[in-house]
Amino acid sequence: MSAIQRHTDLIRAEARRLGFGFVGFARAERLDEAARRLEQWLRAGAHGRMAYMENHFDLRVDPTLLVPGAKTVICLTYNYFTEEKQQDPEAPKIATYAYGEDYHFVIKDKLKSLLQFMQTEVGEVSGRCFVDSAPVMEREWAQRAGLGWNGRNTLTINPRRGSFFFLAEIVCDLPLLYDDPIRDHCGTCRRCIEACPTEAISPEGYFLDASKCISYLTIELRDEIPPEFRGKMDNWMFGCDICQDVCPWNRFSERHSEPAFEPHPDLLELTRRDWQELTEEVFGKIFKKSAVKRVKYAGLKRNIGFLRERNI
Ligand code: SF4
Numbered sequence: 001m002s003a004i005q006r007h008t009d010l011i012r013a014e015a016r017r018l019g020f021g022f023v024g025f026a027r028a029e030r031l032d033e034a035a036r037r038l039e040q041w042l043r044a045g046a047h048g049r050m051a052y053m054e055n056h057f058d059l060r061v062d063p064t065l066l067v068p069g070a071k072t073v074i075c076l077t078y079n080y081f082t083e084e085k086q087q088d089p090e091a092p093k094i095a096t097y098a099y100g101e102d103y104h105f106v107i108k109d110k111l112k113s114l115l116q117f118m119q120t121e122v123g124e125v126s127g128r129c130f131v132d133s134a135p136v137m138e139r140e141w142a143q144r145a146g147l148g149w150n151g152r153n154t155l156t157i158n159p160r161r162g163s164f165f166f167l168a169e170i171v172c173d174l175p176l177l178y179d180d181p182i183r184d185h186c187g188t189c190r191r192c193i194e195a196c197p198t199e200a201i202s203p204e205g206y207f208l209d210a211s212k213c214i215s216y217l218t219i220e221l222r223d224e225i226p227p228e229f230r231g232k233m234d235n236w237m238f239g240c241d242i243c244q245d246v247c248p249w250n251r252f253s254e255r256h257s258e259p260a261f262e263p264h265p266d267l268l269e270l271t272r273r274d275w276q277e278l279t280e281e282v283f284g285k286i287f288k289k290s291a292v293k294r295v296k297y298a299g300l301k302r303n304i305g306f307l308r309e310r311n312i
């Protein structure tokens with residue numbers, strides 16, 4: 001067995017042991033076509049007020065600028081699916097990914113363990129770990145590494161598990177065996193486009209106007225939510241799962257087994273009224289380790305208040 005094959009197998013096995021669902025490998029190179037699409041997306045203003053999306057353009061489209069001598073982008077998925085839902089059907093909703101502890105920390109620790117394993121097993125390997133927080137075009141790499149295709153809802157869809165997973169990457173200077181991309185299986189389906197309450201997905205799909213997406217409005221947007229979205233939020237107060245819930249490929253989702261992603265016991269029990277009367281103390285208790293903390297107490301109150309106005 002060649003050294004490249006042996007390293008690839010070892011890394012795949014260790015990633016699985018650490019809890020990653022799928023592992024794929026792509027050659028680290030400049031993403032010319034994706035760079036053109038990113039430019040168009042930015043030019044259309046689809047990033048709303050996420051000005052940081054305009055930064056580091058060159059780094060985003062070229063991993064060899066992130067890690068000198070980079071050879072491989074190791075792409076990984078980490079499942080967060082659960083069928084558990086908030087019990088009060090009228091409670092303002094939180095996207096499933098944010099039920100448990102902040103995935104950035106949970107997954108970053110695992111990536112670091114994997115990189116350390118590589119350094120122990122292979123020798124000198126330079127690499128950097130990324131999870132949704134650095135200039136890496138995650139979905140482009142996931143597709144190249146054969147983890148799934150990017151569907152009309154613009155999310156990475158794995159034909160065996162759907163899309164309820166986080167993406168993570170290690171960019172490293174170790175050559176490995178590269179996977180083949182998976183072709184698009186959306187076919188004639190348009191469910192996500194039809195179900196999106198704010199028409200954030202373009203009529204043909206594959207293009208998301210993030211400035212209209214409930215995830216952006218409830219998490220990224222620091223100003224007031226524009227009044228045109230009143231009555232269109234489908235009761236989401238943090239993120240939105242609709243274009244995943246309706247996707248037929250998510251019938252293959254299976255429950256995660258990550259203890260850190262279990263929701264705080266109160267999270268699923270709070271009623272609509274409890275949320276409306278949420279105090280800073282309860283917020284601090286429930287979301288102590290959660291990604292919801294990103295919007296702070298005032299941000300969540302703003303979102304809940306915006307939903308409430310709809311009902312007055
Ligand atoms: S997350 Fe919700 S608002 Fe955003 S594109 Fe999907 S369905 Fe539309």
Ligand code: SF4
Pocket residue numbers: 151152153154157185186189190191192193205243246247248249
């Ligand atoms: S809902 Fe249909 S069109 Fe949308 S991503 Fe899923 S398969 Fe593709």
